[in-house]
Amino acid sequence: MSIVIVRQDGKTKLWKKALKQADPQITVYGYDEEHSKDKVTMALVWKHPKGSLSEYPNLKLIASAGAGVDFIFEDQTAPVHLPISRVIDPMLASDMSEHVLALIFAYLKNLNQYKLDQERTTWEPRPYNRIVDFTIGILGLGTLGAVLAEDLVRFGFRVQGWSRTEKNIDGVQSYAGDEALDAFLSTTDILVCLLPLTENTAGILDASLFAKLPKGAYLINVARGGHLVDGDLLAMLDNNHLSGAALDVFHTEPLVKTHPFWQHHKVHMSPHCASVSDTESVVPQILDNYNRLCEDRPLLNLVSKDKGY
CATH class of the missing domain: 3.40.50.720 (NAD(P)-binding Rossmann-like Domain)
Structure with missing residues (x-):
């Protein structure tokens, strides 16, 4: 089981480093590096390339790295039948x-x-x-x-x-x-x-x-x-x-x-800077959900598919 980070803003390495520092035992990849797609069970995403999430046959959770999830639903190829989580961060x-x-x-x-x-x-x-x-x-x-x-x-x-x-x-x-x-x-x-x-x-x-x-x-x-x-x-x-x-x-x-x-x-x-997810604050809840996924326990901060948030 592993995590893939899928984003296009140049922050993939930052998030990968934060995840590995918090838990050195996890396996985490950037979307743009070589990895076994059939072993990925969680995708940590932020405005991902449309179509990219359909490449993972064993994906079990799509996790937004921010509070918004609209970009996930806008991707008509995304497996939105899977659980989708978002960040809830004080x-x-x-x-x-x-x-x-x-x-x-x-x-x-x-x-x-x-x-x-x-x-x-x-x-x-x-x-x-x-x-x-x-x-x-x-x-x-x-x-x-x-x-x-x-x-x-x-x-x-x-x-x-x-x-x-x-x-x-x-x-x-x-x-x-x-x-x-x-x-x-x-x-x-x-x-x-x-x-x-x-x-x-x-x-x-x-x-x-x-x-x-x-x-x-x-x-x-x-x-x-x-x-x-x-x-x-x-x-x-x-x-x-x-x-x-x-x-x-x-x-x-x-x-x-x-x-x-x-x-x-x-x-x-202002250039979409009012509120930006901070890795130090957000990574613990992302890892908590990943561990819950691995242990088949209830997931946190799930999105309502009917409401769209």
Whole structure:
């Protein structure tokens, strides 16, 4: 039995080293090195080459190296009848929350605009906003969304969240189901998307949704690029219905140089870096699941095939 690491971001050796340091007895390969594919029982993957997982006849578990699994379901050749696990990591959640908090405060205190002013050598003090002036709405109150909501409450923000089912988080107003979405949007000043990407949520950030937000609302998307209809966002920024957007994720990454987001003064971008799986934090749970697989014990952090997350 062995593990194969399948990814395309140049981090295969890093993950292999971390796994071997944690347990020198395991057999682990990188996808791009010679190995016996019929002996591989677990694939540790992150945005793998489509078609690569079908090459392992005795595969028993597909393990995402991050919190997301949408890229697995997007590969129509992947053996999705097998168990699929994902990472549930407190450090991943806290990293995400800190990134979003930074974006919110930059917006409240005009730091994005002052950066643009600096580039134009413009000295123009502006009225600033306060925490009490805004209601933060979080689309998706899963592991990441719940941690962010709790942190925002501690700062004193009015916080509300929307999810498929009702959540119970102290200080957070919970909206649940399609019938509650419009009410949630109508009172959201800063919208943070932390939804999983599924068939039901793809393209959810579109003109219809934006129109239901108050005029001047601000968008933060740190979930997946597939949630956003790019052209609809640009139109809503240009007609001033939305005051701006902070984007960490995109349909194609890296974002092509010709994309209008690069030059739009109301769009503030980061290169999908809000929250990155840390090997030291994540490897123990991956090895725990591998040992459970070897010993035929129940696996942890399994994905619901029906929900897609």
